[in-house]
Amino acid sequence: MAETSSQERDYLPGMGKHYLLPFYDVLHRVSGLHAIHQEMVEVARLSAGQRVLDVGCGTGNLLRSTGKRHRDVELVGVDPDLKMLARSERKLRRAGLKAKLDRGFAQELAFPDASFDVVFSSLMLHHLDGPSKGEMLAEVRRVLRPGGLLVLADIAHHGHAAKGIGEAGFTTEPTRTRKLRMFGEIGIEVARVH
Template sequence: MAEISSQERDYLPGMGKHYLLPLYEMVHRVSGLGAVHQEMVVVAGIRDGHRVLDVGCGTGNLLRSTGKRHPHAELTGVDPDLKMLARAERKLRRAGLTARLDRGFAQELAFPDASFDRVFSSLMLHHLDTSSKDEMLAEVRRVLRPDGLLVLADAVLHDHGREHLKDNVGDAVAKRIAAAGFTVEPTRLRKLRMFGEVGIEVARVH
């Protein structure tokens, strides 16, 4: 586990409340999110030696899927929740995988410019407010190499009558990513077994 950021921020835990953390793995299994993670890893086109960052890595499910398929990639995960990171560390160790796990915030990634080939983010963007979403995407753009790729999955919401949902309604996520300096492929929509629909965005640095 690496250094804790000196600047504290408020954040929403993965299940909304810290005491719900034990339910996290069950929700991951019953929702079918594992299949979404597998698709994200495939479309990322990872090669041996690639440096891969998972922003909001939670308990490490996407990192584990990546490492199993690409054992020669260099894996890094960032999350603000130390309890999540502790679970991720145990999970990856049991799987025989190695990853750097840092406590940190998506809006201030503690990595040099152009230091990653691929960046993942899974069901994290909707946890951020509007300005934090833009800060996160600017940071991802900064740490990606010129030929880098962002693969981001997030919930797709369809309630047009609720103002606070508009950032995730329709193609708003893809437009936000494009505005941050990416060329975005058409959204891949995938229905989960539970909890609705997920959009997978694949975006190249331009």
């Protein structure tokens, strides 16, 4: 299931500490993040046969939401945390969904150029430092096909994510801002590669 990245990197686990992993899905339910994921899937306007990558897939909640709504797309998830990937695999299997799950880092995506139609990322960007954010966005742009779409949700910081996405060579739509219990304002960024 999980593969090792060619380069080991430090990473901040979901919720900040490995021992908090059992509470990750509880937080997902009580925070209202499911509604954000539903909106992300909706704005992606997926169609049959498309390849979808979730960068920082965690325990697979966004992959599961995508697969339940679009059973005819190919799902791929990448995360540096093997424990998160193991949970994701179990949850997707219980939901009757298939996905390729790889251990890896957002700044070093082990996929060929132009190999995905849509890339999702949910509440992961704020875990990266400034240079790593730029590396991640460059990698996402590289693995997206021409016309491909990035749909990214993260804690809203007055347009910082949108600015970085634009600087990475994407054409961005206006930020969709939503309130989320426990996280405050979340920005949903939709950006296209040309």
